[in-house]
Amino acid sequence: xxxxxxxxxxxxxxxxxxxxxxxxxxxxxxxxxxxxxxxxxxxxxxxxxxxxxxxxxxxxxxxxxxxxxxxxxxxxxxxxxxxxxxxxxxxxxxxxxxxxxxxxxxxxxxxxxxxxxxxxxxxxxxxxxxxxxxxxxxxxxxxxxxxxxxxxxxxxxxxxxxxxxxxxxxxxxxxxxxxxxxxxxxxxxxxxxxxxxxxxxxxxxxxxxxxxxxxxxxxxxxxxxxxxxxxxxxxxxxxxxxxxxxxxxxxxxxxxxxxxxxxxxxxxxxxxxxxxxxxxxxxxxxxxxxxxxxxxxxxxxxxxxxxxxxxxxxxxxxxxx
Numbered sequence: 500x501x502x503x504x505x506x507x508x509x510x511x512x513x514x515x516x517x518x519x520x521x522x523x524x525x526x527x528x529x530x531x532x533x534x535x536x537x538x539x540x541x542x543x544x545x546x547x548x549x550x551x552x553x554x555x556x557x558x559x560x561x562x563x564x565x566x567x568x569x570x571x572x573x574x575x576x577x578x579x580x581x582x583x584x585x586x587x588x589x590x591x592x593x594x595x596x597x598x599x600x601x602x603x604x605x606x607x608x609x610x611x612x613x614x615x616x617x618x619x620x621x622x623x624x625x626x627x628x629x630x631x632x633x634x635x636x637x638x639x640x641x642x643x644x645x646x647x648x649x650x651x652x653x654x655x656x657x658x659x660x661x662x663x664x665x666x667x668x669x670x671x672x673x674x675x676x677x678x679x680x681x682x683x684x685x686x687x688x689x690x691x692x693x694x695x696x697x698x699x700x701x702x703x704x705x706x707x708x709x710x711x712x713x714x715x716x717x718x719x720x721x722x723x724x725x726x727x728x729x730x731x732x733x734x735x736x737x738x739x740x741x742x743x744x745x746x747x748x749x750x751x752x753x754x755x756x757x758x759x760x761x762x763x764x765x766x767x768x769x770x771x772x773x774x775x776x777x778x779x780x781x782x783x784x785x786x787x788x789x790x791x792x793x794x795x796x797x798x799x800x801x802x803x804x805x806x807x808x809x810x811x812x813x814x815x816x817x818x819x820x
Contacts, residue, residue, distance in 0.1 A: 523552070531688070538702050539693070540674070540685040548643050549706040551578075552684050554621045562648045565620060565629035571654035572747065573620070574639045575647070577711045578704050579669035580661040581729035582639050584764065586617040588732065588743055589637045589657065591763040595756045596749045597635065605632055641705055644714035651721045655746065658715040661729035662810050663708050664780035664792045667698045671783075674704075695788055699795055709799035716803055730777050730807050734819065736761060777809070777819050789813055 523541060524534045535544045542549040545556045558564060572589050576582045590606050600606065609616050617637045618625045629638065640647070647656075671694045674687040685704070687694070694703065701707030718724050725746040732739040740760050744752050752760075766776065780789055796810045808815040 526686070533686075536702075536706075539689055539697055540687050540704055542704075546645065548645075549704070551641075551704060553619075553623060554641070555623060558621045558623060559642055559646050560648065564648065567649050567653035568634055568636065569654065570635050570747075572635070572637045573647075573649075573654055573656045574617075574637065574659065575644075575656050575715060576639070576641060576659045577666070577708050578641050579666050579673055581659040581727075581732060582641075584729070584732055584766075585657055585659045585727070585743075586637055586639055587764045588740060588760065589747070590617055591760045592740065592744050592747060592749070592752075593635045593637065594763075595752070595759050596744070596747075601633075643711060644718075644720075647720075647722065649722075652723055654723070656722050656724045657727060657743065657746070658712075658724050659727050659729060659732070660712045660715075662777060662780075662807070662816070663698070663796065664784055664789055664810075664816065665729075665777055666708060667695055667703075667792075668779040668783045670694065670698065670704055691783065692788075695784065695791075699791060709795070713799070713803070726805065728805075728807055730809065730819070733766070733776055736764075778816075781817060786813070789816065 526533055527537070530537060532539055533541055536542060536547075536549055538549060541552055543552065543554070543556060543559075544550075545559050550556075550559055574582060574585045574589065576585070594600065594606055602608075605616050617639060618629065618632075619640070620629055620638045621640055621642055629636070642648075671691050673681070674685040674694075675682055689697070697703045698708065701710065705711060715724065716726060725742065727739060727742065731742075737757050740757055741752060780792075784792070790813065793811050793813060793816075796806070800806045800810065809819055810816075
């Protein structure tokens, strides 16, 4: 079985060979950026869109990677947009609604440090393993909408987006984690201020946050999608749980069942995935930086309904609780 890269494999710089599918270009000594898209982090360019090294083109564009099932749930997010929380909520709703699932179901056994419960389907680690998973299945993707590679109506998709002011904070921490193999995957050398500038210009991990999320919100191919924002999954969690439960086609949940899901998905339990409450930018971004993000959201999300006011307004953001 494929394994996550370990610190031992860092010797001699072989970790990038572990993560990638071929030679990785060096940083341009003049610009300090990585080709081919001139970004401050390692990446692939797939149809002009940046992807991290763990998702090579052969998987991103594979239309036969797995066989969709009607009760499959794919959580689709720009990185650091509430992926772990949404996956955990889906899994615990399934568990509450299916108390007779066998003890060898992946929701119970996990694998790969728990990642096998709700795997990243376009990550090379899970190539060829998805179709062997028993249902119900929950998995994630960070693919752009254009690279979903499934026919509309063949599964359910939950698209989660998060206030970009908090996303950039999470991304910065994500690029400097305790695990050396993850830090090596990015090799970002800038400051947090640099990180904000790159993010606003659409040039960080997975490219432009606004382009990525707009394409899912537009849903031009007519997929079965539930759009949720991270804030309603944290600040109004019980409401978010009921929305997901209804989308999955289950009977209405009792208060006791909702309690079970809430207890199984506390932010403390998800802390290892850097899941936290909205509002991190209060501490990390200056008022001027928050204003730039607000202005960008006003332009990029103009005409889109349902975007929380805290994405555009300093007072609404600072007043969240």
